[in-house]
Amino acid sequence: MQSLFQILMLLLDVVWFFIIAHVIMSWLINFQVLNLHQQLVAQIWYGLNRILEPLYGPVRRMLPPMSGIDLAPLVVLLGVFALRIILINNAALFY
Numbered sequence: 001m002q003s004l005f006q007i008l009m010l011l012l013d014v015v016w017f018f019i020i021a022h023v024i025m026s027w028l029i030n031f032q033v034l035n036l037h038q039q040l041v042a043q044i045w046y047g048l049n050r051i052l053e054p055l056y057g058p059v060r061r062m063l064p065p066m067s068g069i070d071l072a073p074l075v076v077l078l079g080v081f082a083l084r085i086i087l088i089n090n091a092a093l094f095y
Contacts, residue, residue, distance in 0.1 A: 005087065005094035012084050015055075019077050022048045052076075 056072040
């Protein structure tokens with residue numbers, strides 16, 4: 001059961017990394033440091049969007065419109081942290 005705990009923690013770490021990469025990339029694209037006309041940048045950007053949209057979509061439907069500010073990544077990131085805390089506090093159940 002310890003391996004199940006470690007796999008869940010690894011998955012949460014990967015999701016955390018993808019969200020942080022997506023947020024940083026969106027800032028760099030908006031400040032025109034990165035250009036979506038570059039093929040590699042566009043592939044990474046659209047890949048991250050396809051991976052994270054199933055997480056962001058339900059959150060965006062629940063949040064009120066914020067006039068251009070997308071808080072879905074923040075809410076999902078807080079959810080990932082909450083799941084990590086719950087798993088760590090209940091780690092004894094996995095041993």
